[in-house]
Amino acid sequence: MNKVLILLSLFFGSSVLAQQKQLTSAEALAVRQNVREMANRTTSIESDFVQEKEMSVIAEKITSKGKFLFKKEKMLRWEYISPFPYLIIINKDQMLVRDENKENRMNLQSSTVFREVNSILMGAVQGTLLSDIKNFSSTLFESKSHYLCKLIPLNARIKESIGEIRLYFDKTDFTVDKLEMRESSGDYTRITFSSKKINSTIPDEKFALQ
Amino acid sequence: MKSLRFSSLVLLFFTLGCVAVKDPGTQWESPFTGSFEKALFKTSLDIRENHLSGYTLVKKTADSTYHIIFSNEIGMTIYDFELYPDRFKVNYLFEPMNKKVMVKMFERDFRLLIYGVMGSRQNFLTKTIILSEKGRDTWPGKIILTNPGIKLKLQLRHMTL
DSSP, X not given: OOXXXXXXXXXXXXXXXXXXXXXXXXXXXXHHHHHHHHHHHOSEEEEEEEEEEEEGGGTEEEEXXXXXXXXXXXXXXXXXXXXXXXXEEEETTEEEEEOSXXXXXXXXGGOHXXXXXXXXXXXXXXXXXXXOTTTEEEEEEEOSSEEEEEEEEOSHHHHHHOSEEEEEEETTTOOEEEEEEEOTTSOEEEEEEEEEEEXXXXXXXXXXXX | OHHHHHHHTEEEEEETTSOEEEOTTOOOOOTTSTTOOEEEEEEEEEETTEEEEEEEEEEEEETTEEEEEEEETTSOEEEEEEEOSSOEEEEEEOGGGOOHHHXXXXXXXXXXXXXXXXXXXXXXXXXXXXXXXXXXXXXXXXXEEEEGGGTEEEEEEEEOO
C-alpha cells in the first residue's frame, strides 16, 4: 500500500478500501462485456425490492417496499406496496404515475427531463448504464460478492439532483442486485432487489396504461 | 360518519394576519415542541398545476432546531430545510421551486406550524389547518397549509415511524 492510499484510508476509513478493489482496465472491460451480454439476453425482469432513503445528516431513514417488472422494449412497472401504494408504469413513450389521490399521464417525448429520467431508469435496471459514456463517467470496483460501478453524471442538470449512481452487479449472472442514488448532500436512496426472475413470461397487460 | 368525525375533529383553524380562531375549549399547543423528537408524514404538495407527493420527516436536532426533509416516493429530495428560532437554512430546494418567494413562504409556514407562533401581518395569505382526532392521541392526524397567492397546498398526514 502506498502512502497516498494509507492517507486516504485514514480519511475515509480503512474498511471501504479493504472491501472494494478498483478493477484494472482489462478486468473492467470484461465486466462491461458480461453486463452487456446479460442485458442482451434479458427479455424480462421480475423482482421484489426494498428501498431505503438514508438521510445521513440526521441519521434517519425511510423504508418502502414494492414490486418491479421490466419487459423489452421499454416497458417498466415500478410499484410501491408499503407504506403507501404508488405506481409508475412506463410503456414506450407513455408514462403513468398514480398515487392515492391522483393519476398523471405524461408523454416522455414531451420533455427533456422525462426523457433523461426514463433512460437512466431503463439503463439502471438492466445495468447498461455503465456503458453510457455519453452521460456518465464510470469506475468499476470489486468486492467479495459484487462488482460495483460508480457513475458520475456528466450532464449538469442531472448532477444537480443525482451526484452519483452506484450499481452493484451479481458476480455470477451480471444482473443488478442493488442500486444507489447519491445526492450531493450525502443523502442517498438504496434499492435492493430480491426474488429476481429473469426472462419469465410477463403479460403486456401489466404495463397497460388503462 | 366520516365527515361528522372530521368536522368534530377540527382542533385549530386560524388565518394569519387575522385573529386566531380556536375551537372552543381547546388550547393551541404545537405538537412539535416539548418532548417532540421526530415525526413522519405522508405528504402531497400541489403548486399551481403541479402535483408532488412523498414523505416528510421532521426531526428535532437540537433545542428549538428542526430538520425538515421532503422526498418523493422514489427517494429524490424535494426540499431539505433547517429551521432555527432566528434563521432558516435551505440545504436543498428542487430547482423549479427554488425562488425567493417560495423560500419565504416555506419559512413562514413551517415557523408557524412548528413553533406555533404567528408571524408578521404580511403573512395574511397563508392558512394553516390542523386536524386532530380527539381521544386517539394528541398528535394531529392531518395538517394542511395553503397559500392561494402562489396556488400552493401542502398536506401532511401523520404516519407511524
